Amino acid sequence: MNFLAKKSPLDRYLADVQSYLPRKNRRDIVDELRANLTEKLADQAVEPGVAVNEESQIKTLSEFGHPLRVAAQYQGEARSLIGPTLYPFYRVSVLVSLAISTCITLIVLASEILFRVDLGDVSRPWVFVNTYIYIVGVITVGHVLTERLMERHQYLDSWEPNALEQRDNALASVWGALISCIAAVTWLTILNLVSIEYSLDTFLGRNQNPIHTLVLWMKIETVILIPQYFYLVFNQAWSKNRMLLRIGSELILTVGCIVVLLSNAENLSFNYPDVPPELANIFYYVMWAMIVATSASAYSYWRKLSRLNLLE
Amino acid sequence: MNEKLESMRLELRRGILILAVLKALEQEQYGYSLRKSLQAVDIDIEEGTLYPLVRRLESYGLLDSRWRSEEGRKRRYYKASAKGKETLQVLQTDWQQLNRSIGKIRS
Numbered sequence: 485m486n487f488l489a490k491k492s493p494l495d496r497y498l499a500d501v502q503s504y505l506p507r508k509n510r511r512d513i514v515d516e517l518r519a520n521l522t523e524k525l526a527d528q529a530v531e532p533g534v535a536v537n538e539e540s541q542i543k544t545l546s547e548f549g550h551p552l553r554v555a556a557q558y559q560g561e562a563r564s565l566i567g568p569t570l571y572p573f574y575r576v577s578v579l580v581s582l583a584i585s586t587c588i589t590l591i592v593l594a595s596e597i598l599f600r601v602d603l604g605d606v607s608r609p610w611v612f613v614n615t616y617i618y619i620v621g622v623i624t625v626g627h628v629l630t631e632r633l634m635e636r637h638q639y640l641d642s643w644e645p646n647a648l649e650q651r652d653n654a655l656a657s658v659w660g661a662l663i664s665c666i667a668a669v670t671w672l673t674i675l676n677l678v679s680i681e682y683s684l685d686t687f688l689g690r691n692q693n694p695i696h697t698l699v700l701w702m703k704i705e706t707v708i709l710i711p712q713y714f715y716l717v718f719n720q721a722w723s724k725n726r727m728l729l730r731i732g733s734e735l736i737l738t739v740g741c742i743v744v745l746l747s748n749a750e751n752l753s754f755n756y757p758d759v760p761p762e763l764a765n766i767f768y769y770v771m772w773a774m775i776v777a778t779s780a781s782a783y784s785y786w787r788k789l790s791r792l793n794l795l796e
Numbered sequence: 797m798n799e800k801l802e803s804m805r806l807e808l809r810r811g812i813l814i815l816a817v818l819k820a821l822e823q824e825q826y827g828y829s830l831r832k833s834l835q836a837v838d839i840d841i842e843e844g845t846l847y848p849l850v851r852r853l854e855s856y857g858l859l860d861s862r863w864r865s866e867e868g869r870k871r872r873y874y875k876a877s878a879k880g881k882e883t884l885q886v887l888q889t890d891w892q893q894l895n896r897s898i899g900k901i902r903s
Contacts, residue, residue: 513851516827516872520847523828523869549844557848 493541494521504555513558566627574627581619581670588674619673626669661716668713672706675699693755694744701740708733727789734782741771813841815891818876818884821859826871850874858883
């Protein structure tokens with residue numbers, strides 16, 4: 485057998501189509517394509533039984549279409565990673581998350597420039613580039629999984645118009661839950677700018693850095709919030725336990741801020757000697773503001789709990 | 797505009813194509829002969845679209861197929877299955893209904 489023998493355009497064409505086909509039945513598809521194309525070429529032959537020349541083969545194959553396009557037609561049902569239903573949310577999620585990340589970048593850079601704060605690794609540009617890639621990756625994976633889950637649970641086919649009309653405080657919004665889910669994952673990604681090692685040290689009491697302490701409590705709260713939001717995407721009715729869990733999650737951050745305030749007020753200046761005292765004071769005011777905000781949020785959920793008679 | 801018009805025509809024909817293929821395959825045929833029989837009734841469809849469509853219909857259970865040698869050539873023959881014939885009936889009824897509806901709109 486001469487392996488160097490020149491293959492006909494038809495052979496080369498079919499080999500190319502085959503390389504793009506699904507492995508499962510590529511042989512069978514190519515055999516059938518060969519049979520049909522051979523019929524066509526024989527039909528075009530000037531004299532019956534005489535093989536068509538290379539030029540005619542090329543012309544026929546050109547009309548048949550690019551191998552990639554032909555193979556694509558055999559791929560079955562069109563399948564996309566993120567379908568048109570979820571795409572608008574994907575786009576908004578990516579844009580919002582990148583905008584938030586950019587704002588944080590600018591704030592950090594402004595702190596560095598205006599207050600000469602040395603935030604170490606956090607301020608390095610490559611960390612932010614990594615964060616952007618990480619955010620887009622996490623959001624994409626989240627949407628791909630949601631797309632598959634929605635498809636599996638036939639969520640969009642089993643909706644009830646009545647459920648839309650009955651929307652009240654007892655029900656969360658599906659899209660609200662979905663967006664919250666994405667926002668929480670994005671927030672966790674941003675929080676992970678502070679290495680997990682710092683958080684672990686803070687957890688074990690080896691690190692007294694107030695920013696690391698705050699980030700640790702924020703991470704705990706976010707990790708507890710994500711499954712709650714995720715569950716709300718599929719079941720929007722609030723129950724007593726879910727409402728209490730939500731209140732608990734808010735209070736975790738309240739406790740975190742209190743812990744930061746109770747820690748030695750000198751810690752911030754000790755860890756960041758370049759931070760001017762005015763900025764350190766602002767940090768502690770922010771802690772107070774967060775305590776008020778998270779407590780108010782927990783209280784509003786408590787009010788909602790009583791209003792919906794879920795306490796009985 | 798021509799491009800848009802072409803895309804609309806393609807979309808319209810794509811829906812009807814399944815009906816035409818099922819109808820043509822009431823008689824057993826292989827890929828290339830099917831293409832020629834459709835061409836003979838002025839349904840000109842690209843082979844790169846027709847052959848994958850036929851396989852897809854087979855995977856839905858609407859067609860039966862078998863390899864057979866004839867005139868010294870190996871060919872894969874297709875024919876509408878029982879399920880395919882039922883589907884054809886439904887599609888034909890729908891198609892006629894649509895035709896009548898369009899006619900009513902015109903009048």
